[in-house]
Amino acid sequence: MSQTTPPILPEPTLRRLPWYLAYVERLLAQGIDHVSSTSISKALNVDASRIAKDLSFLNLKGKTRIGYEVKALAESLSDFLGFKAEHKAVVFGAGNLGRALILDKGLANYGLQLVGAVDIDPAIAGMVVEGVEIFAPSSLPMLMQKEKPAVAILTVPAEVAQEVADSAIKAGFTAIWNFSPYRVKVPDHIALANTSIYAHLALIYNRLAAAPVKN
């Protein structure tokens, strides 16, 4: 079968597919060969019918009467989600969070290659963190031409997130991964994920305060 443009998937499906991948990779590590939608359903608290529908987007070959073949499902999911391809990215803002992401080797396992970082602080331009060089903003056109990165990772302060997103798009980035709490807006043709890790604390704090555990 020839490679075709993948369908635009609903966001909830794109949230769930990595759960299935993490689950079947765990089964794989345990030496389990086959898994049914029902088992995945029980383990992850997701309706079996929903799982079947989500997985129908993949062109699966390993489905048998005793369920999905674990190894084929893991590979198919990883491939379908783009985790096996190489996507070049630049980190904007080499402060604490930016450097933390550079230090986190996990990104490389999910297909993201950091080809540089950009920071307005002249004191850190030229520094190299874990093999990733920090550039002054004036070096961005050179970096774009040399590496052709697609993904701009924003770890700048919330106050400047929109401006940095705008300039990244102008420079040629086609995807914005925004880690600032500020919800940036981008044109329709630009891929966007808003990942404010701090916002998740609001959920935890609310649940902690609203439903204190009786000891």
Added chain:
Amino acid sequence: MSQTTPPILPEPTLRRLPWYLAYVERLLAQGIDHVSSTSISKALNVDASRIAKDLSFLNLKGKTRIGYEVKALAESLSDFLGFKAEHKAVVFGAGNLGRALILDKGLANYGLQLVGAVDIDPAIAGMVVEGVEIFAPSSLPMLMQKEKPAVAILTVPAEVAQEVADSAIKAGFTAIWNFSPYRVKVPDHIALANTSIYAHLALIYNRLAAAPVKN
């Protein structure tokens, strides 16, 4: 008014409230005094009626005919979301992502105080990263008794995420902040946030592949 148990808020509201906070903090930095729901609506692409409803959960005093008082709204949001209180947390898994979170000072700005990390690797037990000590699992009861942390931050491999969550809850943690891609299950009375940053890459990759930008 006396302090009462806050209501259990819907998750979508808890996702949006931090956006409003980031927005009004930006206005505050720009010296702007008042803001209307309409302005917030335009800036963040959220319906004005939804914003008004979300903000109705707060006991706001700064609402006038010309809109919300920016400073009062920022303080009220930050307070309501629990970002001004101190919540003690322990990082489980002091690998790349765990250390990255320890290095990220941003968490402290959102009310999270890291009182320690736990790792099964005996080679790193006893190490101190940015003032945060890494303990062997056997030291957890001591750490619980001394610090009484509520939030267990999971940065362990996906394969062991559920086991580590189970043992953290058994040890007395009442909230699980799961950074592994594995979707852990917890009892109803335990606060839970699943924050798989890598899963967001699936969204970016899908949008990039499905809708390539014409140059």
